[in-house]
Amino acid sequence: MAVIGAAVDDETKQVFNAIARSRSCTASRLAGVLITDFIKAEQSGVVYTPASSQVPAAAALPVHAGAKTEQVFVRLEPYYYVELGRLATERRWHRSSYVANLLYAHVDKCPVLCQDEVNAVRQVARQLADIGRNVNQIARKLNTSLEHAHVAAAYDFELLRMLLDVETVAVKDLVQANLRHWGVADVY
Incomplete structure:
Protein backbone atom coordinates (compact mmCIF):
# COMPACT_ATOMS: atom_id res chain seq x y z
CA MET A 1 0.00 0.00 0.00
CA ALA A 2 1.37 3.42 -0.93
CA VAL A 3 1.92 6.13 1.68
CA ILE A 4 1.33 9.87 1.30
CA GLY A 5 2.80 12.20 3.88
CA ALA A 6 1.85 15.76 4.75
CA ALA A 7 3.79 18.32 6.76
CA VAL A 8 1.57 20.23 9.21
CA ASP A 9 2.21 22.09 12.44
CA ASP A 10 1.90 20.27 15.78
CA GLU A 11 -1.43 21.89 16.68
CA THR A 12 -3.03 20.78 13.38
CA LYS A 13 -1.74 17.26 13.89
CA GLN A 14 -3.13 17.07 17.42
CA VAL A 15 -6.55 18.36 16.33
CA PHE A 16 -6.64 15.94 13.36
CA ASN A 17 -5.69 13.00 15.62
CA ALA A 18 -8.42 14.01 18.10
CA ILE A 19 -11.02 14.16 15.32
CA ALA A 20 -9.94 10.74 14.04
CA ARG A 21 -10.15 9.22 17.55
CA SER A 22 -13.63 10.73 18.05
CA ARG A 23 -14.70 8.93 14.85
CA SER A 24 -13.18 5.59 16.02
CA CYS A 25 -10.54 5.43 13.32
CA THR A 26 -6.88 6.24 12.90
CA ALA A 27 -5.57 9.52 11.54
CA SER A 28 -4.12 7.60 8.61
CA ARG A 29 -7.50 6.01 7.75
CA LEU A 30 -9.29 9.35 8.04
CA ALA A 31 -6.69 11.01 5.80
CA GLY A 32 -7.05 8.17 3.31
CA VAL A 33 -10.83 8.65 3.16
CA LEU A 34 -10.42 12.41 2.69
CA ILE A 35 -7.91 11.92 -0.13
CA THR A 36 -10.12 9.33 -1.83
CA ASP A 37 -13.17 11.62 -1.63
CA PHE A 38 -11.10 14.53 -2.95
CA ILE A 39 -9.99 12.48 -5.97
CA LYS A 40 -13.56 11.30 -6.68
CA ALA A 41 -14.83 14.87 -6.51
CA GLU A 42 -12.08 16.11 -8.81
CA GLN A 43 -12.73 13.36 -11.35
CA SER A 44 -16.47 14.03 -11.37
CA GLY A 45 -15.92 17.75 -11.99
CA VAL A 46 -17.28 18.89 -8.61
CA VAL A 47 -15.32 21.72 -7.03
CA TYR A 48 -13.97 20.39 -3.77
CA THR A 49 -13.32 22.94 -1.02
CA PRO A 50 -11.80 21.17 1.99
CA ALA A 51 -12.06 24.22 4.27
CA SER A 52 -15.86 24.34 4.07
CA SER A 53 -16.66 20.65 3.68
CA GLN A 54 -17.42 18.27 6.51
CA VAL A 55 -15.66 15.00 7.14
CA PRO A 56 -17.23 12.27 4.98
CA ALA A 57 -19.63 9.89 6.70
CA ALA A 58 -17.55 6.91 5.55
CA ALA A 59 -14.71 8.06 7.79
CA ALA A 60 -16.89 7.69 10.89
CA LEU A 61 -17.55 3.97 10.58
CA PRO A 62 -14.83 1.46 11.35
CA VAL A 63 -14.87 -1.46 8.93
CA HIS A 64 -14.47 -5.04 10.25
CA ALA A 65 -13.01 -6.71 7.17
CA GLY A 66 -9.68 -5.27 6.14
CA ALA A 67 -9.65 -2.71 8.94
CA LYS A 68 -6.44 -2.04 10.77
CA THR A 69 -6.21 -4.14 13.89
CA GLU A 70 -6.20 -2.63 17.34
CA GLN A 71 -3.83 -3.40 20.20
CA VAL A 72 -4.82 -4.59 23.65
CA PHE A 73 -2.38 -4.57 26.54
CA VAL A 74 -2.81 -7.23 29.20
CA ARG A 75 -0.84 -7.53 32.42
CA LEU A 76 -0.12 -11.09 33.52
CA GLU A 77 1.46 -12.53 36.60
CA PRO A 78 4.88 -14.07 35.86
CA TYR A 79 3.53 -17.65 36.03
CA TYR A 80 0.83 -16.94 33.42
CA TYR A 81 3.28 -15.06 31.23
CA VAL A 82 5.59 -18.09 31.20
CA GLU A 83 2.66 -20.44 30.51
CA LEU A 84 1.49 -18.18 27.67
CA GLY A 85 4.99 -18.37 26.21
CA ARG A 86 5.00 -22.16 26.52
CA LEU A 87 1.59 -22.52 24.83
CA ALA A 88 2.54 -20.09 22.07
CA THR A 89 5.85 -21.89 21.48
CA GLU A 90 4.02 -25.23 21.11
CA ARG A 91 2.17 -23.76 18.14
CA ARG A 92 5.19 -21.77 16.93
CA TRP A 93 3.38 -18.46 17.43
CA HIS A 94 4.18 -15.25 19.27
CA ARG A 95 2.43 -14.66 22.57
CA SER A 96 0.26 -11.94 21.02
CA SER A 97 -0.80 -14.27 18.17
CA TYR A 98 -1.79 -16.92 20.68
CA VAL A 99 -3.94 -14.51 22.70
CA ALA A 100 -5.56 -13.09 19.54
CA ASN A 101 -6.33 -16.58 18.23
CA LEU A 102 -7.73 -17.58 21.61
CA LEU A 103 -10.18 -14.70 21.34
CA TYR A 104 -11.04 -15.58 17.73
CA ALA A 105 -11.75 -19.20 18.72
CA HIS A 106 -14.10 -18.10 21.51
CA VAL A 107 -15.90 -15.37 19.59
CA ASP A 108 -16.28 -17.18 16.25
CA LYS A 109 -16.55 -20.70 17.77
CA CYS A 110 -14.38 -21.94 14.89
CA PRO A 111 -11.08 -23.79 15.01
Missing part, protein backbone atom coordinates in the same frame (compact mmCIF):
# COMPACT_ATOMS: atom_id res chain seq x y z
CA VAL A 112 -7.89 -21.76 14.70
CA LEU A 113 -5.23 -24.02 13.26
CA CYS A 114 -1.49 -23.79 13.78
CA GLN A 115 0.91 -24.76 10.98
CA ASP A 116 1.17 -28.39 12.17
CA GLU A 117 -2.63 -28.73 12.16
CA VAL A 118 -2.86 -27.10 8.73
CA ASN A 119 -0.27 -29.60 7.45
CA ALA A 120 -2.32 -32.48 8.94
CA VAL A 121 -5.44 -31.23 7.15
CA ARG A 122 -3.46 -30.92 3.90
CA GLN A 123 -2.25 -34.51 4.31
CA VAL A 124 -5.83 -35.73 4.78
CA ALA A 125 -6.92 -33.72 1.72
CA ARG A 126 -4.14 -35.35 -0.35
CA GLN A 127 -5.19 -38.81 0.81
CA LEU A 128 -8.83 -38.11 0.00
CA ALA A 129 -7.81 -36.80 -3.43
CA ASP A 130 -5.85 -40.02 -4.04
CA ILE A 131 -8.87 -42.11 -3.10
CA GLY A 132 -11.07 -39.97 -5.35
CA ARG A 133 -8.71 -40.48 -8.30
CA ASN A 134 -8.82 -44.24 -7.77
CA VAL A 135 -12.62 -44.24 -7.73
CA ASN A 136 -12.67 -42.12 -10.92
CA GLN A 137 -10.33 -44.57 -12.66
CA ILE A 138 -12.58 -47.47 -11.70
CA ALA A 139 -15.68 -45.64 -12.91
CA ARG A 140 -13.96 -44.69 -16.19
CA LYS A 141 -13.02 -48.33 -16.83
CA LEU A 142 -16.58 -49.46 -16.16
CA ASN A 143 -18.05 -46.72 -18.38
CA THR A 144 -15.83 -47.60 -21.35
CA SER A 145 -17.02 -51.19 -21.51
CA LEU A 146 -18.43 -53.93 -19.38
CA GLU A 147 -15.56 -56.22 -20.30
CA HIS A 148 -13.59 -54.42 -17.59
CA ALA A 149 -16.21 -55.23 -14.93
CA HIS A 150 -13.91 -57.88 -13.49
CA VAL A 151 -11.48 -55.05 -12.62
CA ALA A 152 -14.09 -53.46 -10.38
CA ALA A 153 -14.73 -56.80 -8.69
CA ALA A 154 -11.04 -56.98 -7.83
CA TYR A 155 -11.23 -53.82 -5.72
CA ASP A 156 -12.29 -54.08 -2.13
CA PHE A 157 -14.91 -51.35 -1.85
CA GLU A 158 -15.44 -52.16 1.80
CA LEU A 159 -11.78 -51.27 2.41
CA LEU A 160 -12.27 -48.06 0.45
CA ARG A 161 -15.26 -47.12 2.62
CA MET A 162 -13.25 -47.91 5.74
CA LEU A 163 -10.38 -45.65 4.56
CA LEU A 164 -12.83 -42.81 3.94
CA ASP A 165 -14.32 -43.29 7.41
CA VAL A 166 -10.83 -43.22 8.96
CA GLU A 167 -10.00 -39.94 7.20
CA THR A 168 -13.36 -38.42 8.19
CA VAL A 169 -12.82 -39.37 11.83
CA ALA A 170 -9.28 -37.96 11.69
CA VAL A 171 -10.54 -34.56 10.52
CA LYS A 172 -13.34 -34.50 13.12
CA ASP A 173 -10.89 -35.46 15.88
CA LEU A 174 -8.48 -32.75 14.79
CA VAL A 175 -11.18 -30.07 14.83
CA GLN A 176 -12.58 -31.22 18.18
CA ALA A 177 -9.12 -31.39 19.76
CA ASN A 178 -8.41 -27.89 18.45
CA LEU A 179 -11.64 -26.53 19.95
CA ARG A 180 -11.02 -28.33 23.26
CA HIS A 181 -7.52 -26.81 23.34
CA TRP A 182 -9.05 -23.35 23.08
CA GLY A 183 -11.65 -24.20 25.72
CA VAL A 184 -14.57 -23.89 23.30
CA ALA A 185 -17.49 -26.30 23.60
CA ASP A 186 -17.69 -28.74 20.68
CA VAL A 187 -19.89 -27.30 17.96
CA TYR A 188 -19.54 -30.19 15.51
Whole structure:
Protein backbone atom coordinates (compact mmCIF):
# COMPACT_ATOMS: atom_id res chain seq x y z
CA MET A 1 0.00 0.00 0.00
CA ALA A 2 1.37 3.42 -0.93
CA VAL A 3 1.92 6.13 1.68
CA ILE A 4 1.33 9.87 1.30
CA GLY A 5 2.80 12.20 3.88
CA ALA A 6 1.85 15.76 4.75
CA ALA A 7 3.79 18.32 6.76
CA VAL A 8 1.57 20.23 9.21
CA ASP A 9 2.21 22.09 12.44
CA ASP A 10 1.90 20.27 15.78
CA GLU A 11 -1.43 21.89 16.68
CA THR A 12 -3.03 20.78 13.38
CA LYS A 13 -1.74 17.26 13.89
CA GLN A 14 -3.13 17.07 17.42
CA VAL A 15 -6.55 18.36 16.33
CA PHE A 16 -6.64 15.94 13.36
CA ASN A 17 -5.69 13.00 15.62
CA ALA A 18 -8.42 14.01 18.10
CA ILE A 19 -11.02 14.16 15.32
CA ALA A 20 -9.94 10.74 14.04
CA ARG A 21 -10.15 9.22 17.55
CA SER A 22 -13.63 10.73 18.05
CA ARG A 23 -14.70 8.93 14.85
CA SER A 24 -13.18 5.59 16.02
CA CYS A 25 -10.54 5.43 13.32
CA THR A 26 -6.88 6.24 12.90
CA ALA A 27 -5.57 9.52 11.54
CA SER A 28 -4.12 7.60 8.61
CA ARG A 29 -7.50 6.01 7.75
CA LEU A 30 -9.29 9.35 8.04
CA ALA A 31 -6.69 11.01 5.80
CA GLY A 32 -7.05 8.17 3.31
CA VAL A 33 -10.83 8.65 3.16
CA LEU A 34 -10.42 12.41 2.69
CA ILE A 35 -7.91 11.92 -0.13
CA THR A 36 -10.12 9.33 -1.83
CA ASP A 37 -13.17 11.62 -1.63
CA PHE A 38 -11.10 14.53 -2.95
CA ILE A 39 -9.99 12.48 -5.97
CA LYS A 40 -13.56 11.30 -6.68
CA ALA A 41 -14.83 14.87 -6.51
CA GLU A 42 -12.08 16.11 -8.81
CA GLN A 43 -12.73 13.36 -11.35
CA SER A 44 -16.47 14.03 -11.37
CA GLY A 45 -15.92 17.75 -11.99
CA VAL A 46 -17.28 18.89 -8.61
CA VAL A 47 -15.32 21.72 -7.03
CA TYR A 48 -13.97 20.39 -3.77
CA THR A 49 -13.32 22.94 -1.02
CA PRO A 50 -11.80 21.17 1.99
CA ALA A 51 -12.06 24.22 4.27
CA SER A 52 -15.86 24.34 4.07
CA SER A 53 -16.66 20.65 3.68
CA GLN A 54 -17.42 18.27 6.51
CA VAL A 55 -15.66 15.00 7.14
CA PRO A 56 -17.23 12.27 4.98
CA ALA A 57 -19.63 9.89 6.70
CA ALA A 58 -17.55 6.91 5.55
CA ALA A 59 -14.71 8.06 7.79
CA ALA A 60 -16.89 7.69 10.89
CA LEU A 61 -17.55 3.97 10.58
CA PRO A 62 -14.83 1.46 11.35
CA VAL A 63 -14.87 -1.46 8.93
CA HIS A 64 -14.47 -5.04 10.25
CA ALA A 65 -13.01 -6.71 7.17
CA GLY A 66 -9.68 -5.27 6.14
CA ALA A 67 -9.65 -2.71 8.94
CA LYS A 68 -6.44 -2.04 10.77
CA THR A 69 -6.21 -4.14 13.89
CA GLU A 70 -6.20 -2.63 17.34
CA GLN A 71 -3.83 -3.40 20.20
CA VAL A 72 -4.82 -4.59 23.65
CA PHE A 73 -2.38 -4.57 26.54
CA VAL A 74 -2.81 -7.23 29.20
CA ARG A 75 -0.84 -7.53 32.42
CA LEU A 76 -0.12 -11.09 33.52
CA GLU A 77 1.46 -12.53 36.60
CA PRO A 78 4.88 -14.07 35.86
CA TYR A 79 3.53 -17.65 36.03
CA TYR A 80 0.83 -16.94 33.42
CA TYR A 81 3.28 -15.06 31.23
CA VAL A 82 5.59 -18.09 31.20
CA GLU A 83 2.66 -20.44 30.51
CA LEU A 84 1.49 -18.18 27.67
CA GLY A 85 4.99 -18.37 26.21
CA ARG A 86 5.00 -22.16 26.52
CA LEU A 87 1.59 -22.52 24.83
CA ALA A 88 2.54 -20.09 22.07
CA THR A 89 5.85 -21.89 21.48
CA GLU A 90 4.02 -25.23 21.11
CA ARG A 91 2.17 -23.76 18.14
CA ARG A 92 5.19 -21.77 16.93
CA TRP A 93 3.38 -18.46 17.43
CA HIS A 94 4.18 -15.25 19.27
CA ARG A 95 2.43 -14.66 22.57
CA SER A 96 0.26 -11.94 21.02
CA SER A 97 -0.80 -14.27 18.17
CA TYR A 98 -1.79 -16.92 20.68
CA VAL A 99 -3.94 -14.51 22.70
CA ALA A 100 -5.56 -13.09 19.54
CA ASN A 101 -6.33 -16.58 18.23
CA LEU A 102 -7.73 -17.58 21.61
CA LEU A 103 -10.18 -14.70 21.34
CA TYR A 104 -11.04 -15.58 17.73
CA ALA A 105 -11.75 -19.20 18.72
CA HIS A 106 -14.10 -18.10 21.51
CA VAL A 107 -15.90 -15.37 19.59
CA ASP A 108 -16.28 -17.18 16.25
CA LYS A 109 -16.55 -20.70 17.77
CA CYS A 110 -14.38 -21.94 14.89
CA PRO A 111 -11.08 -23.79 15.01
CA VAL A 112 -7.89 -21.76 14.70
CA LEU A 113 -5.23 -24.02 13.26
CA CYS A 114 -1.49 -23.79 13.78
CA GLN A 115 0.91 -24.76 10.98
CA ASP A 116 1.17 -28.39 12.17
CA GLU A 117 -2.63 -28.73 12.16
CA VAL A 118 -2.86 -27.10 8.73
CA ASN A 119 -0.27 -29.60 7.45
CA ALA A 120 -2.32 -32.48 8.94
CA VAL A 121 -5.44 -31.23 7.15
CA ARG A 122 -3.46 -30.92 3.90
CA GLN A 123 -2.25 -34.51 4.31
CA VAL A 124 -5.83 -35.73 4.78
CA ALA A 125 -6.92 -33.72 1.72
CA ARG A 126 -4.14 -35.35 -0.35
CA GLN A 127 -5.19 -38.81 0.81
CA LEU A 128 -8.83 -38.11 0.00
CA ALA A 129 -7.81 -36.80 -3.43
CA ASP A 130 -5.85 -40.02 -4.04
CA ILE A 131 -8.87 -42.11 -3.10
CA GLY A 132 -11.07 -39.97 -5.35
CA ARG A 133 -8.71 -40.48 -8.30
CA ASN A 134 -8.82 -44.24 -7.77
CA VAL A 135 -12.62 -44.24 -7.73
CA ASN A 136 -12.67 -42.12 -10.92
CA GLN A 137 -10.33 -44.57 -12.66
CA ILE A 138 -12.58 -47.47 -11.70
CA ALA A 139 -15.68 -45.64 -12.91
CA ARG A 140 -13.96 -44.69 -16.19
CA LYS A 141 -13.02 -48.33 -16.83
CA LEU A 142 -16.58 -49.46 -16.16
CA ASN A 143 -18.05 -46.72 -18.38
CA THR A 144 -15.83 -47.60 -21.35
CA SER A 145 -17.02 -51.19 -21.51
CA LEU A 146 -18.43 -53.93 -19.38
CA GLU A 147 -15.56 -56.22 -20.30
CA HIS A 148 -13.59 -54.42 -17.59
CA ALA A 149 -16.21 -55.23 -14.93
CA HIS A 150 -13.91 -57.88 -13.49
CA VAL A 151 -11.48 -55.05 -12.62
CA ALA A 152 -14.09 -53.46 -10.38
CA ALA A 153 -14.73 -56.80 -8.69
CA ALA A 154 -11.04 -56.98 -7.83
CA TYR A 155 -11.23 -53.82 -5.72
CA ASP A 156 -12.29 -54.08 -2.13
CA PHE A 157 -14.91 -51.35 -1.85
CA GLU A 158 -15.44 -52.16 1.80
CA LEU A 159 -11.78 -51.27 2.41
CA LEU A 160 -12.27 -48.06 0.45
CA ARG A 161 -15.26 -47.12 2.62
CA MET A 162 -13.25 -47.91 5.74
CA LEU A 163 -10.38 -45.65 4.56
CA LEU A 164 -12.83 -42.81 3.94
CA ASP A 165 -14.32 -43.29 7.41
CA VAL A 166 -10.83 -43.22 8.96
CA GLU A 167 -10.00 -39.94 7.20
CA THR A 168 -13.36 -38.42 8.19
CA VAL A 169 -12.82 -39.37 11.83
CA ALA A 170 -9.28 -37.96 11.69
CA VAL A 171 -10.54 -34.56 10.52
CA LYS A 172 -13.34 -34.50 13.12
CA ASP A 173 -10.89 -35.46 15.88
CA LEU A 174 -8.48 -32.75 14.79
CA VAL A 175 -11.18 -30.07 14.83
CA GLN A 176 -12.58 -31.22 18.18
CA ALA A 177 -9.12 -31.39 19.76
CA ASN A 178 -8.41 -27.89 18.45
CA LEU A 179 -11.64 -26.53 19.95
CA ARG A 180 -11.02 -28.33 23.26
CA HIS A 181 -7.52 -26.81 23.34
CA TRP A 182 -9.05 -23.35 23.08
CA GLY A 183 -11.65 -24.20 25.72
CA VAL A 184 -14.57 -23.89 23.30
CA ALA A 185 -17.49 -26.30 23.60
CA ASP A 186 -17.69 -28.74 20.68
CA VAL A 187 -19.89 -27.30 17.96
CA TYR A 188 -19.54 -30.19 15.51
